[in-house]
Amino acid sequence: MQSETDLPDGSELSGVRSDQRQNPTGPYLTAPEDLGSLLPGEPSFRTDQLREWLYEHPVLDPEEMTNLPVRVRNALGPNHWPFAVEVEQSSDRGRTRKWLFRAPDGAAIEAVLMGYRRRTTLCISSQAGCAMKCSFCATGQFGFERHLAPGEIAAQVAFAAASLRDRPMDDSPTRVSNVVFMGMGEPLANYASVREALRRLIDVMGISARSITVSTVGVVPGIDRLAEEPWSVSLALSLHAADDHLRETLVPLNARYPIDELLASARRFTAGKGRRVTLEWTLMKGLNDTPEQARALAAIAREVRAHVNVIPMNPTPLAPQQRPSDLQIRRFVDEVKRHGANVTLRDTRGTEIDAACGQLRVRSATPPEDDPAGNSGQHRNRTADNR
Numbered sequence: 524m525q526s527e528t529d530l531p532d533g534s535e536l537s538g539v540r541s542d543q544r545q546n547p548t549g550p551y552l553t554a555p556e557d558l559g560s561l562l563p564g565e566p567s568f569r570t571d572q573l574r575e576w577l578y579e580h581p582v583l584d585p586e587e588m589t590n591l592p593v594r595v596r597n598a599l600g601p602n603h604w605p606f607a608v609e610v611e612q613s614s615d616r617g618r619t620r621k622w623l624f625r626a627p628d629g630a631a632i633e634a635v636l637m638g639y640r641r642r643t644t645l646c647i648s649s650q651a652g653c654a655m656k657c658s659f660c661a662t663g664q665f666g667f668e669r670h671l672a673p674g675e676i677a678a679q680v681a682f683a684a685a686s687l688r689d690r691p692m693d694d695s696p697t698r699v700s701n702v703v704f705m706g707m708g709e710p711l712a713n714y715a716s717v718r719e720a721l722r723r724l725i726d727v728m729g730i731s732a733r734s735i736t737v738s739t740v741g742v743v744p745g746i747d748r749l750a751e752e753p754w755s756v757s758l759a760l761s762l763h764a765a766d767d768h769l770r771e772t773l774v775p776l777n778a779r780y781p782i783d784e785l786l787a788s789a790r791r792f793t794a795g796k797g798r799r800v801t802l803e804w805t806l807m808k809g810l811n812d813t814p815e816q817a818r819a820l821a822a823i824a825r826e827v828r829a830h831v832n833v834i835p836m837n838p839t840p841l842a843p844q845q846r847p848s849d850l851q852i853r854r855f856v857d858e859v860k861r862h863g864a865n866v867t868l869r870d871t872r873g874t875e876i877d878a879a880c881g882q883l884r885v886r887s888a889t890p891p892e893d894d895p896a897g898n899s900g901q902h903r904n905r906t907a908d909n910r
């Protein structure tokens with residue numbers, strides 16, 4: 524049996540419920556095609572049944588895998604998830620649900636589930652921490668821990684699906700209909716794992732590729748690789764600024780892949796996939812909320828035929844950047860629209876539960892030593908549904 528990560532055996536974390544112990548060699552860390560290696564001596568239809576419970580009809584507890592004999596369920600260990608639930612929070616009258624998961628090696632993983640009338644969108648993490656150091660992002664301030672394995676990424680979706688099955692949200696679909704890679708980490712910096720996770724979500728779980736959005740701050744080679752993949756997933760570019768000077772202060776990666784290169788890769792993606800990209804714009808008071816930025820953003824959107832999502836900065840005492848006033852937000856969106864771009868103003872779900880990814884982790888961790896004031900930033904505001 525091959526495990527995707529080197530996780531310490533029997534690690535235990537304070538605050539983790541004892542019935543939620545992680546299984547470091549559990550089934551999600553094994554490729555769906557290799558699950559038979561976990562069930563030596565069992566007929567192959569048992570492997571098929573297990574695969575269905577993991578990916579098609581996920582359940583929170585192995586005890587719910589009712590057509591598997593007890594000996595098979597026991598072989599999975601006390602918990603079949605590759606992480607423990609450290610925190611679960613709910614807001615928006617139960618229509619936003621957020622988890623902080625903890626892997627056996629201590630890595631933090633965040634996911635946010637948002638229920639809408641016609642869809643249920645899950646925002647997932649692709650890395651524990653992030654190396655990109657975006658100045659407005661809590662995760663970026665804490666630095667990089669490690670890449671997540673494909674199974675740790677896919678298991679976030681399976682866990683949310685199992686949670687929905689257990690406790691549906693009012694007036695929302697009872698399955699995870701949309702997945703956005705907008706949680707912790709830069710997905711295209713963990714390409715191999717994200718690719719394999721996409722394969723499992725699309726080919727094994729049956730989620731439509733078009734309902735999955737990969738979001739990047741601009742890893743150009745990753746965008747080009749994604750354009751070559753067989754799946755027509757959606758691409759979101761976290762632009763946040765319309766000139767290189769401002770963008771470099773917000774997204775340091777811009778020094779390596781400036782806006783021109785980023786837009787060229789967006790055009791190649793659109794040409795290859797026949798799909799419009801989305802430009803994400805976290806609106807920050809006094810920084811990128813000016814009429815000049817609005818006009819330059821509209822020009823870029825027209826040029827690459829992209830849709831713009833404006834997401835007001837989620838307010839948090841931890842971030843130096845602030846949310847503009849409602850009037851300023853309205854003016855900015857109107858100016859973008861007036862200059863010919865398709866633009867949508869997105870809501871920021873779950874502000875009372877630290878729903879911007881990275882914030883639960885910030886609260887659960889000691890601030891970095893070089894940041895004694897705990898002045899951590901904020902993630903990409905990726906709580907807004909970008910569909």
Ligand code: SF4
Pocket residue numbers: 652653654655656657660661662663664706707708709740901902903
């Ligand atoms: S905004 Fe995204 S890419 Fe930038 S530091 Fe945060 S997690 Fe990383």
